[in-house]
Amino acid sequence: MSDHEYARVHVPDVESTPNPTREKKEVDEAVGASRFGFNVYTADPGERLPWGYHRHPDHEELFYVLAGELRVQTADGTEHLNAEDAFFVPENAPVSAEAVGDRPARVVAVGAPKDADDAIIEEECPVCGEVTGRTHDVAGDEYVLYCESCGAEVTRFD
Known part of the structure; x- marks a missing residue:
């Protein structure tokens, strides 16, 4: 018997939390992760994730596009992400992401440290x-x- 507390969830069974996209699954909360955030979004074209143009003063983010397309606005310009693209956002860097194209975007957003994820819009x-x-x-x-x-x-x- 192990002294570790492993956790497993089936992501489609995780309840969606209120947000501006069709769906946001807070997988980190479902498994009890305490050091990093891990969210899975489904965003219809035109929906922004998460809330708008924002920055995290002490928190890094990484977006990974599973399906669909994202337009990411940064202080340096606009990036267009397709399925299998990953985009890193350093701490305190402003960013906004929006699903574009003709089908929903599925995106994994990971951030750390979790306890420093306050966003400034x-x-x-x-x-x-x-x-x-x-x-x-x-x-x-x-x-x-x-x-x-x-x-x-x-x-x-x-």
Whole structure:
């Protein structure tokens, strides 16, 4: 008998968590991982993952496209990722990803350290024009993002 605590899950059985994509499976939470994040997204064309143009001050990310296509916006420009492409995002580097093409994108997102995954969203508010973060609220089955500067609703995800 081992002293280790192994864990196994069947990813399709992991409950999807609220987010702006069709589906987000927090596999790290399902298996009890404590040092890295591991999420599997299914995003329909036009859906962003995760929330928008953001950065993690002390957290690295890696996106791996299993199927479909992603457009990734960075401070250095735009990258187009296809199935089997991986894209590394260093800590504190701004990034936004969106599913593009004619079919859903399936993407694995890995990040570490897990306890430093706080995201800072910095996007221009369409109402006041300020480049600010977002606050959020849950309205039924929808997540609503508001501008931190003026309080205007800027995005609604169902």
